[in-house]
Amino acid sequence: xxxRARVSTLLAAFVVVVALVVFIVIHFxxxxxxxxxxxxxxxxxxxxxxxxxxxxxxxNSVSSHPDWVSYFIKSPTTGxxxxxxxxxxxxxxxxxxxxxxxxxxxxxxxxxxxxVTGTTGGVEYVNGKPVSQINSWTGCTVGHxxxxxxxxxxVPMASPxxxxxxxxxxxxxxxxxxxxxxxxxxxxxxxxxxxQCRVPCGGGFLDGFGGPMQTIGFMTGSITVVQ
Amino acid sequence: MAAAADPADPADPADAAQDGRPEPRHGWRIFIxxxxxxxxxxPLLWFVLGPHMPPGxxxxxxxxQQFDMNVMTVMAAPVMxxxxxxxxxxxxxxxxxxxDEEDGPPIHGNARIQVSWLAVTSALVLGLxxxxxxxxxxPAGAGAxxxxxxxxxxxxxxxxxxxxxQQWEFTYRFPQFGGFETPQIELPVGQxxxxxxxxxxxxxxxxxxxLGVKADANPDVDNVAFTKPKQTGPFTVRCAELCGLWHxxxxxxxxxxxxxxxxxxxxxxxxxxxxxxxxxxAYALTYDPTLVPTINKALAKGGITGANGYYYPPNDPEQx
Numbered sequence: 001x002x003x004r005a006r007v008s009t010l011l012a013a014f015v016v017v018v019a020l021v022v023f024i025v026i027h028f029x030x031x032x033x034x035x036x037x038x039x040x041x042x043x044x045x046x047x048x049x050x051x052x053x054x055x056x057x058x059x060n061s062v063s064s065h066p067d068w069v070s071y072f073i074k075s076p077t078t079g080x081x082x083x084x085x086x087x088x089x090x091x092x093x094x095x096x097x098x099x100x101x102x103x104x105x106x107x108x109x110x111x112x113x114x115x116v117t118g119t120t121g122g123v124e125y126v127n128g129k130p131v132s133q134i135n136s137w138t139g140c141t142v143g144h145x146x147x148x149x150x151x152x153x154x155v156p157m158a159s160p161x162x163x164x165x166x167x168x169x170x171x172x173x174x175x176x177x178x179x180x181x182x183x184x185x186x187x188x189x190x191x192x193x194x195x196q197c198r199v200p201c202g203g204g205f206l207d208g209f210g211g212p213m214q215t216i217g218f219m220t221g222s223i224t225v226v227q
Numbered sequence: 228m229a230a231a232a233d234p235a236d237p238a239d240p241a242d243a244a245q246d247g248r249p250e251p252r253h254g255w256r257i258f259i260x261x262x263x264x265x266x267x268x269x270p271l272l273w274f275v276l277g278p279h280m281p282p283g284x285x286x287x288x289x290x291x292q293q294f295d296m297n298v299m300t301v302m303a304a305p306v307m308x309x310x311x312x313x314x315x316x317x318x319x320x321x322x323x324x325x326x327d328e329e330d331g332p333p334i335h336g337n338a339r340i341q342v343s344w345l346a347v348t349s350a351l352v353l354g355l356x357x358x359x360x361x362x363x364x365x366p367a368g369a370g371a372x373x374x375x376x377x378x379x380x381x382x383x384x385x386x387x388x389x390x391x392x393q394q395w396e397f398t399y400r401f402p403q404f405g406g407f408e409t410p411q412i413e414l415p416v417g418q419x420x421x422x423x424x425x426x427x428x429x430x431x432x433x434x435x436x437x438l439g440v441k442a443d444a445n446p447d448v449d450n451v452a453f454t455k456p457k458q459t460g461p462f463t464v465r466c467a468e469l470c471g472l473w474h475x476x477x478x479x480x481x482x483x484x485x486x487x488x489x490x491x492x493x494x495x496x497x498x499x500x501x502x503x504x505x506x507x508x509a510y511a512l513t514y515d516p517t518l519v520p521t522i523n524k525a526l527a528k529g530g531i532t533g534a535n536g537y538y539y540p541p542n543d544p545e546q547x
Contacts (some may be wrong), residue, residue, distance in 0.1 A: 049384075107525075109516045110393055115503045135506045140525035149396045150476065152410070158320050172540045194476045196395065200428070200516075207517060208427050209394065214472045 002215040033084035033217035036073045037227050038095075045047050045092035045188055052087065055100035055177075056157060056197075057170045061219065068212040069103055069144070069201045069219060069226075072171045081171035081221025085195070092188040094120070097146070097155075101178040102167045105140040106199045106208070113145055113198045116182070118153035124182040126158045134158060136199075143178075146199040148223065151193055153184050190227035196220040253320065254340075262311045265305040272300050281440045285462060285483070288454040289439030295362055302355060306348075373442060373452045385419035388412065389510070391433035392424070392444035395477040397464060403491045406510040407500040408424035412464070412481035416456050424450040427516040432467035435481065439546050441467060449512035456483040 001009075038050050060070035072081040077218040089095055108114055115133045117125050121128040123157050134156045136142035143159030160166065160176035167175030197219040200208030212218035231300045277297040284290040301383075325477035330480075368380050391408070400408040414420055424442040431444040433452075442452040459482075467478035484492070508514060519525075 107519045107522060110391065110398065111508070112398060112503060114506055115500075133503060133506065137506065137519050137521050138523065138525060149410070173315045194395075194473050198393075198475065207428060209471075213394070216472075220472065 001221075033221075034082060035224070036075055036082060036084060038076050039088055039090045040076070041150055042090045042093060044090040044190075044227050047092065047094060047185075048090070049094045049096050049183075050089055051096045051098070051099045051112040051206050052089070053100075053168065054101050054146075055172060057172050058103040058166045059168070059170055060102040060212075061168075061170045063217075065211070065215075065218070067204070069203075069217075070170065070217070070219070071144075071197075071219060072197075072213060083217060083219050085219075086224075087185055087221075088224040088226050091186050091190040091225045091227045093186050094183050095186060096183045097181065099123055099146060099155075099157060099180045100172070101143045101148055101157045101159055101180055102172040103143040103159060104164070104166055105136070105143055105155075105162060106201055107140060108137040108142060108145070108156070108198060109200050110198070111135065113147065113154055114142060114156050116155055118148070118151055119155060119184050124155050127179050128181075131158075142199060144199045144201060144219065146195060147198050148184075148193050148195045151184065151187070153195075154198070155180065155182050186223075186225045188227075190225045193223045193225065194220065195223055253316070255349055257297065257313055257316050260316065261305070261309050264308045264312060268304050268308060269301050272304055273368045276300070281436065282436055284291060285437040285458050285460065286380065286439055286454040287457045288452075289437060290457070291362070292439045298358065301357065303353060353451075373450075375448055375450055377451050377453070381419040381421075381455070383419060385421040385453065386415065387421045387423065388414070389512075390422055390424040390433045390442075390444065391427060391514075392433060392466065392470075393427040393511045394471050395466070395473040397431075397433065397466075397477070397479060400507075401496075402510045404502060405497045405501070406507065407497050407504045408507055409496055409500065410479065411496075412479070413489055413492050414456050414481065414483050415486040416459050416483050418486065419453060420453045422452045422454070424452065425511055425513050425515060429470050430468050431470045434467040435462055436465065437462035438483075443468065447513050447515070459485060473490070 038052055042048050042050055055072050055074075057070055057072065059066055060068050063070070070083065071085050073084055074080070075082050090096065097134065099158070114136050116122060116131065121130075123132050126134075134142050136156065139182060140162060141159055142156045144157045145154060147154040151196055157180055158178035160178060164176040167173075167177075197213065200213065200217060202211035202213040204210045205211045205213075216222070277293070277300075278284075280287045280293050280296045280298055280300070284293055296327050318461050387402050389402065391398045391400060396410060397412075398404060398410050399412045422433070422440060422442060424444045425448060426444040426446045428446065430446070432441060433444050434441040435454075438454050438456065440454050442450045444450065462481050462483065464479050464481055466474055468474075470477065508520070
């Protein structure tokens with residue numbers, strides 16, 4: 001092999017390796033759903049109220065997994081529904097959550113998570129009515145949960161009737177739904193906290209625990225509490 | 228003049244041979260240095276480091292593990308010192324002197340050293356083997372007092388605590404207090420505790436570090452572990468089995484409190500959680516998480532039938 005061929009091969013191999021590294025960094029490490037920022041204009045540690053709106057859908061027609069159930073967050077800046085489960089909120093603030101439940105019911109694996117915990121007053125408001133627990137085994141009326149284990153927050157999401165025709169396009173703008181409202185306080189120390197759904201809603205996966213249950217951007221994510 | 232230019236080293240075998248002096252007894256030298264080092268190291272390890280060895284002595288099982296760790300350390304230290312002392316001695320005494328390009332003497336083994344080495348290391352390994360087996364099989368040992376069918380129980384009426392693992396949180400059920408279930412755990416000091424560990428989804432592992440309790444949490448398996456807390460204070464619970472996306476966040480903190488404080492806490496939780504407890508299935512050692520006894524009624528209410536109690540029957544959904 002001539003010197004020119006050797007140098008060319010070496011350079012080509014180098015370029016391929018660099019391109020691979022750049023691809024991995026961009027695609028896997030820096031990729032992922034966007035983070036919705038709810039901290040703008042709010043001073044931490046003042047107990048200010050921050051409104052966060054989400055919806056849970058029976059499918060996700062805006063992603064590469066259209067048959068996976070998914071949460072969406074309403075952008076505080078554009079008002080558009082964004083396919084993400086990552087958001088940041090100010091520390092020491094009251095987070096006023098509104099979640100639109102468009103998905104149907106699936107019983108909880110552990111009915112103890114039908115109890116509302118960690119919210120203001122220990123209740124959620126389902127279509128305006130205060131509720132402290134929902135028995136998902138007797139009524140099959142829970143679609144998902146919104147749970148932040150490290151903050152002790154657990155809220156079962158009420159679901160539309162078993163026979164309702166559920167919304168078929170995401171993000172849902174019509175169709176039967178339950179409106180769940182609750183609030184909780186963020187810690188003053190700040191930090192990152194995971195949140196998750198506790199209903200085994202990964203249809204098509206073993207016992208419903210794969211797919212969207214294990215993927216950020218669908219049924220689990222994290223909340224960054226900013227000081 | 229020659230002696231001044233090249234001073235004889237009394238420890239140097241070459242010099243000794245040249246001088247006609249007998250070869251120093253290197254074996255005895257090494258043995259004595261090792262013996263002194265081991266005699267200093269072992270008491271230090273046992274009495275100074277020993278009380279700080281993990282996992283501490285917060286419970287009977289933790290103390291037992293700490294004792295085992297200390298025994299292992301005290302047995303292993305002389306072996307390590309033997310290797311180190313020999314290595315350092317060889318580097319100092321048998322190093323090549325400047326200008327010495329002579330080969331070392333051709334040695335074809337030493338039966339006495341080889342037999343001694345084999346005898347000592349065999350005795351050590353077999354001794355630790357017997358010790359390990361005894362500790363496993365002894366009352367409250369990890370082999371006798373743990374597992375799905377422990378052959379040893381502490382007697383009396385231990386406090387029963389069911390540990391239910393699920394992605395990604397442990398919950399604890401107290402059958403002797405009406406079967407309430409909570410993500411918090413408190414235990415009374417000085418009382419035997421009988422953990423029943425199970426899982427509702429994948430394989431987890433219940434690891435109460437300071438209590439020295441670690442038991443796999445498998446679906447459809449009741450894994451038993453006993454302990455008796457000896458001190459009040461906090462302890463950490465972690466999942467010790469990679470169990471999915473948020474495995475790293477599956478931890479919580481428990482408390483060992485006085486008997487009176489525990490009774491107050493347990494009765495208060497029982498009352499506070501009474502409504503939630505009514506939603507739970509009857510207490511059992513394991514649960515089939517795909518089977519919801521009342522699901523048929525719920526589905527029938529919505530005009531759907533034929534679920535047979537399972538919302539994820541064995542063939543639905545399809546295995547990926």
